[in-house]
Amino acid sequence: MKFVEDLMGGFLIILAAGVIAIAQNAVRDDKIPLVPKAPASVSKKPYTSPSSSENSVPAPKQSGGAVDRVGKGATPVLLTEEELASGEVSRERVKGLLEGGRIVLIDARAAGEYETGHIAGAISVPYEALAEHYDGLMQRAPLDAMVVCYCRSVTCEDSENLARELKFMGYRNVVTYKGGWDEWSQAGYPTESSNPGE
C-alpha cells in the first residue's frame, strides 16, 4: 500500500515538473512550440532522382513498394578516418562523391534559399525546420548513409547544428562541407534551382 502511495507521489512530482516545464518554456526566449509543426509529409510528390528539382525532404512515396532512398548502398569507407574525425570534407571531395551518387547531400539553409539555388543533387532539410522534415528524411536516407551537410558559407552554423542533430537521430556518418553554397557557386560548380524559370 505504501508502495502504491509512493508511486502516486512520484506521479504527482512528474505532473508538477510538467507544469514547471510548460511555465518555464513560456517565458524563455528560445521557447519551443508545445506541438511541433505537422510533418510536411503531406506532399505526395515521389522522389525522382538526386538531381531533380523535387528534392525537398520529405517526399515519401505514398503507396505500394519500398520508398526510394538516397544514399542507398553507401558505406562508411567512402569518407576517410581523417574526414570523419574532423567532421569536414572539402569542396573537391563533395564534388567527387556527389558525382558518384554515393552521398546524401543536405542543404541546411532555409527552404527559400534552397529554392533560389542549391548545389545540384542536394536535398533540403532546413535546420530550423528539422522537426517538419524528420519523418521524410528518416524514410529516404538510411542511417548508414554518408551524409554531408552544408549551409551558406564558412560563417554559418546551420550545417554543423544539423549534423549534430542527425548524429543524435542515429546517422553514423555525418560531416559538413564548410565552404557551403557561396564557395560552391563561386567556383562555378553544378547548381540548380527549384524555382521555375530560373
Add this chain to the structure above:
Amino acid sequence: MGTNTTASLRGPNPLTAILTHKVFVLVLRVFIGALFVYSSADKVLDPERLAIAARAYKLLPVSLTNLFALVLSWSEMLAGVMLLFGVQTRKAAAAVFLLLVMFTIAIATTVVRGLTIDCGCFSNEGGPQTGYLLILRNLFLLAASLIVMRFETGFLGLSRIVSRKAGNS
C-alpha cells in the same frame, strides 16, 4: 554451539543488512539524484534536442514529442534535486522509478525493432547507443531506486533536518 547457531539465524542477512543500511541508502540516493540532475541539465536548457532524440524512438506521435521532452527534462531535474537534498525522498525515488521503467521499455522496444540510436540518456551531445547494456544499466538503477523507496530513513535529508529544527524550536 547451539546458542551460536540460534543467534546467527536470528541475526540479519549480511546482504540485507548492507542494502538496508542508512549510509548505503544515502549513497544510493545521492548517486541517483546527482545522475538525474546531471543527465537533465542539458535537456532543460535545450529541450528541442531531447525532442529530436524522442522522435528517433518512433514511439510517440511527432506532435507530442516537444511536450514530452519538456516534461521529461524537468521531471528528471525535479526528481534528481529532491533526491539529492532528501526532500520527499520516497516519492522522488518513485518518480525516478517510473521514469526508469519508461526508459527501459522504450530502449527494449528499440532492441526488438533492431533500431540502434543514441539513447538521449545524458547530455544533448549524444550518448550511449540503445542496446542490451543500457537495459542492464537501467535495471541496476531501477533496483537502486526501489531500495531508496523501501529503506529510506531520511538520514541527512533536508526534510528530516527541517522537521527536527521545527520540532526543537
